[in-house]
Every structure is written in C-alpha cells, then in structure tokens.
Amino acid sequence: xxxxxxxxxxxxxxxxxxxxxxxxxxxxxxxxxxxxxxxxxxxxxxxxxxxxxxxxxxxxxxxxxxxxxxxxxxxxxxxxxxxxxxxxxxxxxxxxxxxxxxxxxxxxxxxxxxxxxxxxxxxxxxxxxxxxxxxxxxxxxxxxxxxxxxxxxxxxxxxxxxxxxxxxxxxxxxxxxxxxxxxxxxxxxxxxxxxxxxxxxxxxxxxxxxxxxxxxxxxxxxxxxxxxxxxxxxxxxxxxxxxxxxxxxxxxxxxxxxxxxxxxxxxxxxxxxxxxxxxxxxxxxxxxxxxxxxxxx
Amino acid sequence: xxxxxxxxxxxxxxxxxxxxxxxxxxxxxxxxxxxxxxxxxxxxxxxxxxxxxxxxxxxxxxxxxxxxxxxxxxxxxxxxxxxxxxxxxxxxxxxxxxxxxxxxxxxxxxxxxxxxxxxxxxxxxxxxxxxxxxxxxxxxxxxxxxxxxxxxxxxxxxxxxxxxxxxxxxxxxxxxxxxxxxxxxxxxxxxxxxxxxxxxxxxxxxxxxxxxxxxxxxxxxxxxxxxxxxxxxxxxxxxxxxxxxxxxxxxxxxxxxxxxxxxxxxxxxxxxxxxxxxxxxxxxxxxxxxxxxxxxx
Numbered sequence: 146x147x148x149x150x151x152x153x154x155x156x157x158x159x160x161x162x163x164x165x166x167x168x169x170x171x172x173x174x175x176x177x178x179x180x181x182x183x184x185x186x187x188x189x190x191x192x193x194x195x196x197x198x199x200x201x202x203x204x205x206x207x208x209x210x211x212x213x214x215x216x217x218x219x220x221x222x223x224x225x226x227x228x229x230x231x232x233x234x235x236x237x238x239x240x241x242x243x244x245x246x247x248x249x250x251x252x253x254x255x256x257x258x259x260x261x262x263x264x265x266x267x268x269x270x271x272x273x274x275x276x277x278x279x280x281x282x283x284x285x286x287x288x289x290x291x292x293x294x295x296x297x298x299x300x301x302x303x304x305x306x307x308x309x310x311x312x313x314x315x316x317x318x319x320x321x322x323x324x325x326x327x328x329x330x331x332x333x334x335x336x337x338x339x340x341x342x343x344x345x346x347x348x349x350x351x352x353x354x355x356x357x358x359x360x361x362x363x364x365x366x367x368x369x370x371x372x373x374x375x376x377x378x379x380x381x382x383x384x385x386x387x388x389x390x391x392x393x394x395x396x397x398x399x400x401x402x403x404x405x406x407x408x409x410x411x412x413x414x415x416x417x418x419x420x421x422x423x424x425x426x427x428x429x430x431x432x433x434x435x436x437x438x439x440x441x442x
Numbered sequence: 443x444x445x446x447x448x449x450x451x452x453x454x455x456x457x458x459x460x461x462x463x464x465x466x467x468x469x470x471x472x473x474x475x476x477x478x479x480x481x482x483x484x485x486x487x488x489x490x491x492x493x494x495x496x497x498x499x500x501x502x503x504x505x506x507x508x509x510x511x512x513x514x515x516x517x518x519x520x521x522x523x524x525x526x527x528x529x530x531x532x533x534x535x536x537x538x539x540x541x542x543x544x545x546x547x548x549x550x551x552x553x554x555x556x557x558x559x560x561x562x563x564x565x566x567x568x569x570x571x572x573x574x575x576x577x578x579x580x581x582x583x584x585x586x587x588x589x590x591x592x593x594x595x596x597x598x599x600x601x602x603x604x605x606x607x608x609x610x611x612x613x614x615x616x617x618x619x620x621x622x623x624x625x626x627x628x629x630x631x632x633x634x635x636x637x638x639x640x641x642x643x644x645x646x647x648x649x650x651x652x653x654x655x656x657x658x659x660x661x662x663x664x665x666x667x668x669x670x671x672x673x674x675x676x677x678x679x680x681x682x683x684x685x686x687x688x689x690x691x692x693x694x695x696x697x698x699x700x701x702x703x704x705x706x707x708x709x710x711x712x713x714x715x716x717x718x719x720x721x722x723x724x725x726x727x728x729x730x731x732x733x734x735x736x737x738x739x
Contacts, residue, residue, distance in 0.1 A: 160621065255619075260566045263585070263619035269557045288560070289620070296621040322552075322560035323586070324457065324593040 156232055156243045160251075160297050163205065163244050167298055175202035179300035179327075181291060184208040184245075185225040185345035186234050189335040193304040194238045196332050205298050206235050208245040213257050214286030225348050244298070251293065265289045267315045268322075271407055275311045275398055275420055276431065287312055288319050295327055302328040308335075308342055310420055310433040314407060334432070336362065342432045354426025357393045361421050364389050364399070365434040368419045372436055377412040382419070395424035404435060453529055453540045457594050460502065460541050464595055472499035476597035476624075478588060481505040481542075482522040482642035483531050486632040490601040491535045493629050502595050503532050505542040510554050511583030522645050541595070548590065562586045564612045565619075568704055572608045572695060572717055573728065584609055585616050592624055599625040605632075605639055607717055607730040611704060631730070633659065639729045651723025654690045658718050661686050661696070662731040665716045669733055674709040679716070692721035701732060 157163050170177055178201030180193045186208075197204045208231050215221035228245055235243045255261045265288035271277070272284050295303065305313040317329050335343045340362035341355065350358060364386045371385055379401045386399050403410060404418035413436060420433040454460050467474055475498030477490045483505075494501045505528050512518035525542055532540045552558045562585035568574070569581050592600065602610040614626050632640045637659035638652065647655060661683045668682055676698045683696050699706060701715035710733060717730040 164623070259563060262565055263616045264563045264565075265620075266556060266561045266563050268559055268561075293619075293621045296623055299623060319560045322590075323562075324590045326461070326593055326596060 155241070156245060158244075158246055158250060160246065163242060163297055164299075166242060167203075167205070167300075170203045171299075176302075177201055177298070177300040178204045179294065179298045179303040180204065180206045181294050181303065181305070182206060182208055182231075183210045183224065183345065184231045185227050185348070186231045187335075187343045187345065187347075189306055189308060189343035191234065191238060192335050193306060193332050194235065194240060196330065197302075197304050198238060198240075200302065200330070201300075203241045204238075205242045205244055205300065206231075206240050207294050207298070208243060209251065209290070209294075211251075211286060211290040212248055213252075213262075213289060214283050216280055216282060219280070220346075220349075223349075225345055244294075251290070259285075262289075265292050265319060265323075267319055271311070271315050271318055274402075274407060275400060276422060277311065279397055279422075284312070284315050288315065291316055292319070292323075292325070295325060300327060302330050304330045304332055306335075307331055307333050307433070307435070308344065309431070310404075310418060311407070314404070340366070342430075344430065346428055346430065349428040350426050354428060357391075358423075358425045358428075358430055360389045360391075360394055360425075361423055361430055361432040364421060365419050365432055368401070369434050369436060372413050372417075377414070379409075379411060379413055379417075382413060386421075393425060397422035397424065397429070452538070453542060455541075455543055455547060457543065457547060460539060460594055461596075463539055464500075464502070464597075467500045468596075473599075474498060474595070474597045475501045476591065476595045476600040477501065477503045478591050478600065478602070479503060479505055479528075480507045480521065480642065481528045482524050482645070483528045484632075484640045484642065484644075486603055486605060486640035488531065488535060489632050490603060490629050491532065491537060493627065494599075494601045495535060495537075497599065497627070498597075500538045501535075502539045502541055502597065503528075503537050504591050504595070505540060506548065506587070506591075508548075508583060508587040509545055510549075510559075510586060511580050513577055513579060516577070517643075520646075522642055541591075548587070556582075559586075562589050562616060562620075564616055568608070568612050568615055571699075571704060572697060573719060574608065576694060576719075581609070581612050585612065588613055589616070589620075589622070592622060597624060599627050601627045601629055603632075604628055604630050604730070604732070605641065606728070607701075607715060608704070611702070637663070639727075641727065643725055643727065646725040647723050651725060654688075655722045655725075655727055657686045657688075657691055657722075658720055658727055658729040661718060662716050662729055665698070666731050666733060669710050669714075674711070676706075676708060676710055676714075679710060683718075690722060694719035694721065694726070 178197035180197050182190050210224050232243050264285050267284050267288050277284050313331050320329055341358055367385055368382050383399055399421045401413055401417050401419045403416050415437045417436040422431045475494035477494050479487050507521050529540050561582050564581050564585050574581055610628050617626055638655055664682055665679050696718045698710055698714050698716045700713050712734045714733040719728045
C-alpha cells in the first residue's frame with residue numbers, strides 16, 4: 146500500500162528488504178546515513194534529515210516506537226504515531242528509504258525482557274543521573290534498539306539530536322566502547338520562535354501548558370547568560386532557576402555537568418552543559434544548553 | 443619485530459591497522475572469516491582455522507586474553523600466553539592476519555567495570571545455568587569482547603568451537619537478537635585419542651590428572667549410548683554418570699538440555715545436548731556431546 150505513496154522512494158517494513166537496498170548502494174561505493182526516529186516527525190527531525198542528505202549519498206530514516214525503551218508507567222501506548230505524515234515529510238526531503246518495522250519484525254516472538262533478549266547496557270555512571278534516574282531501563286532499551294538499527298542498516302554515519310543530550314552522549318560512549326564502525330553526528334536543538342525546544346511530546350501540551358513550558362529554555366538561557374557574565378560556581382548558577390518556577394512546574398532535575406563524560410564539577414567552563422527536566426501540564430519535557438556558543442547554533 | 447616472523451602474513455596489534463587491511467579485502471569483494479581465540483592454540487583452534495580457510499578468501503585470527511570475561515578468583519594471570527607459537531601455527535595455516543591487541547588497545551584507560559564501560563548482557567535465561575552459574579559475569583564479558591571484535595574486523599562469518607557449547611549458543615542468540623550481519627559457524631569438538639576434549643587449560647593437568655579427566659568424555663559417551671539404546675528419561679540418563687566418579691572428581695554440573703534454547707526437558711530427543719563441568723586435579727574442565735550423530739563429527 147504505502148510503498149507507492151513515496152514518489153520514487155521506498156517505505157520498507159522488513160529488515161531483509163532494507164539490507165538488500167543498502168547492499169546495492171554499498172556496492173556502488175555510496176555513503177549511507179541513518180536517522181533513527183520514533184516518528185511523529187517535526188522540524189527537529191527534519192534538521193537531522195537535511196544534515197544527513199547534505200553529508201551522505203543515501204539516507205535511511207527509521208520510524209520505530211521502540212517498546213523496550215518505555216517504562217511500564219510511561220506513554221508507549223499514547224506516544225504519537227503518524228506514519229503517513231512522516232512518510233510524506235521524508236518524501237519531501239528526498240529520503241531514500243523510510244524503514245518502519247513492526248515490533249514483531251524487530252523482536253520476533255520474544256517476551257521483551259532481559260530474561261529472554263540480549264541487551265546493551267550503557268555504563269552505570271552515564272545512566273544513573275538525569276533522565277536515567279527516573280526512566281529506569283530507558284537507555285538500555287535505547288542502546289539496544291540503536292545497535293539493532295546500526296546492524297540492520299550498516300550506515301557510514303548516524304544522526305542524533307542534541308535535544309536528547311544524555312542519549313547522544315551514551316550512544317557516542319557505546320560506539321566508542323564497542324568499536325562500532327559508524328560516525329555519530331550530533332545536530333543542534335531546533336526551537337520554536339518562543340524558545341520551546343521541539344519535541345514529539347509537545348503535542349500533549351495545552352495552549353497554556355505551552356506557555357508554562359517556556360520556563361525551561363528561559364532558565365537555561367539565563368544560566369548561560371550568568372556564566373557569560375562571569376559566574377562559574379555551579380551551585381550559584383543553578384540557584385538562578387528558582388525565580389522562574391511556579392506551582393505549575395514540577396522540576397525533575399537541573400544539572401550542570403561536563404558535556405563529554407557527564408561528570409559533576411564545582412565550576413562551569415566551556416565543556417559544561419546545563420540540562421533540565423520538568424513536568425508541565427502533566428507532560429515531561431527536557432531541554433539543555435551547551436556553554437560553547439557555536440555548538441548550539 | 444614479530445611482523446616479519448610471519449611469512450608474508452601479518453601480526454597486527456592495532457585496531458586501525460586491521461580495519462585498513464580488511465577494508466582493502468572488502469573493496470576486492472573477498473569473503474572474510476574471523477576466528478576469535480584467547481591464544482594458546484591447539485588442534486581444536488586449528489580445526490576452526492582450517493574451516494575458515496576453506497570457507498573464506500581471507501582469515502583473521504584474533505588472539506586476546508580478555509580480562510573482562512575472567513572472575514576475580516579465576517585464572518586470568520595464569521592463563522597460558524604463547525603468542526610466538528600461536529603466530530607460527532597461524533602462519534602454517536596461511537592465516538592472513540593475526541590480530542593480537544593489548545588490553546589498552548581494546549579498552550583504553552577505562553576501569554574495567556560496568557560502571558565505566560558499555561556491556562552486552564546476554565539473556566538471563568541463557569546465562570543463569572551451566573558455566574554461567576559459577577562464572578558470574580563471564581558471558582557478559584565474552585559477548586562484549588566478541589561484539590567488539592566483530593565491529594573491528596567486520597567479517598562475513600565467525601567460527602566458534604562446540605567445545606564451549608553455552609558460549610556458542612549465547613553468541614548465536616546475541617547475533618540474532620542484535621541483528622549482527624555475521625554468520626556464526628559452529629565447529630565440532632576435537633579430542634585426543636583418549637577422548638579428552640582439547641582445551642588450553644589441559645596444560646594445567648598433571649599426567650595423573652589427564653587420566654582422571656577422561657571420565658568427562660566417558661560419562662558423556664555412556665549417556666549417549668544409553669539414549670541410543672532407548673533410555674530417554676533425562677534423570678535416568680544423568681544417573682548413569684555416578685558410577686564413573688571418584689573422590690578425584692569435583693563435579694560442578696551435569697545437564698541434558700535442549701541444544702537450541704537451553705531449556706530443561708523431561709525426555710531427551712535429537713535436539714538434546716549433554717554438558718558436564720568437573721574439577722579434576724584442581725583444573726576446571728568442561729565437555730559436551732550432541733545427541734545427533736553428524737554434528738559431533
């Protein structure tokens with residue numbers, strides 16, 4: 146059905162079909178890029194896709210809402226699924242393959258547990274903080290599915306958004322630790338004019354919630370402005386956040402860490418990153434800002 | 443130094459050097475085989491290498507005593523290291539590359555723990571039995587280093603011995619679960635004329651220990667003979683072992699399981715495998731036998 150919907154492009158559901166196509170490209174010596182997504186594509190994803198198109202000869206976008214990265218009380222069932230719209234957006238960007246497998250295609254008939262499936266576990270030091278603290282098992286699921294997608298597509302490079310900062314740091318660590326022969330390309334956060342970082346979960350927000358959510362980027366911008374003005378003490382920088390918060394903001398964390406290894410430090414420098422997670426209007430939102438100028442641009 | 447020792451072959455220590463060589467082969471469309479070993483090569487390894495030479499255009503043998511698959515009380519320091527002899531044996535088999543990295547090359551300056559390194563964890567169901575029960579963390583270390591070697595060499599196929607039955611079942615499961623694009627080829631156990639399965643750890647045995655060690659293959663052969671004569675009740679088959687054992691044998695396990703998924707069953711059939719681990723003369727030895735004839739051959 147959907148195969149014909151993409152003009153000259155391909156929507157594929159089967160692992161073997163993707164492998165066959167990519168194999169042909171490889172034989173021609175073409176450079177292949179992968180953009181792994183959970184669908185519900187927005188301008189943030191499109192920026193990754195555009196970057197991939199610019200850097201590679203062929204681009205695969207995977208669309209897979211990965212069950213094993215959601216906790217039992219998380220929004221797996223509710224997570225937006227908009228494959229038709231996603232495929233059209235990809236078509237507009239001249240994506241070569243949209244790979245949208247079923248859970249059955251990805252995990253077979255296995256019960257989805259570490260009793261029955263091989264998992265990748267990122268190092269505890271990288272996981273036991275920030276989003277990993279509340280989302281137990283999340284990054285195990287992310288690393289496992291990303292490794293699967295890497296092995297299925299075998300791209301030369303893969304594109305991830307800086308929006309999910311902890312995720313991209315953990316994936317870079319995995320690639321390094323396991324000698325994965327793929328270059329990880331990190332792309333800056335895309336924001337609404339208001340400053341709100343784009344996220345598929347923004348769809349859950351009411352109009353009022355969207356306004357309240359601006360506090361995340363405001364807090365981060367202010368922290369960076371204070372740093373630029375010479376405040377480097379991390380506790381002092383974090384304290385600047387409190388004046389922004391109201392009873393509408395249920396803050397989960399605000400941290401300023403080393404952007405490469407997620408270590409805590411006493412003083413901020415150009416390797417610092419400020420990260421925030423906050424529940425607004427019942428929706429869990431995250432955002433972050435790098436202390437070096439160019440990398441956010 | 444050692445580079446010249448191999449007649450026209452190459453002993454390489456660096457990941458990048460191996461990758462470069464293999465890349466050239468790939469560009470020529472050659473089929474690449476990997477034989478991962480911990481060195482101390484014997485006829486068992488040579489049978490893997492011969493199989494790889496027969497099935498592939500180019501063969502890489504890795505020699506790496508992997509620290510993260512040894513427990514704190516195990517024989518990592520004592521494990522035999524005979525790189526010069528190994529290299530000569532590989533040369534005799536016309537191996538194209540012997541890859542013998544340092545631990546530093548494989549793991550960098552990281553502390554070797556799951557706090558600091560990304561690990562592969564095979565499913566608990568496959569690990570919590572047989573050797574996995576006494577060797578806690580062993581198969582995590584095996585899977586992690588095997589995945590690293592796979593990513594470094596990127597072979598078309600990799601060769602493993604049936605001797606380490608649980609290992610090869612777990613690696614096949616990993617390859618399947620993580621969509622690793624490599625064919626796993628399982629090679630039969632090589633035995634001394636006496637019946638003793640070859641193992642690098644046989645070097646630890648005294649002459650008397652070697653004789654006492656024959657009990658392992660005798661027990662397995664007898665179990666299979668009983669099965670052939672019509673006994674299928676697994677408890678009954680296991681009971682036939684006891685008459686062989688003396689105070690010199692410290693049995694760790696004797697199990698008859700399904701050879702594909704390591705499930706326990708009540709009755710044996712052609713999918714069964716009998717596995718034994720026993721400490722003899724202070725040396726931990728393992729052996730196994732498949733209930734189908736051809737696969738042991």
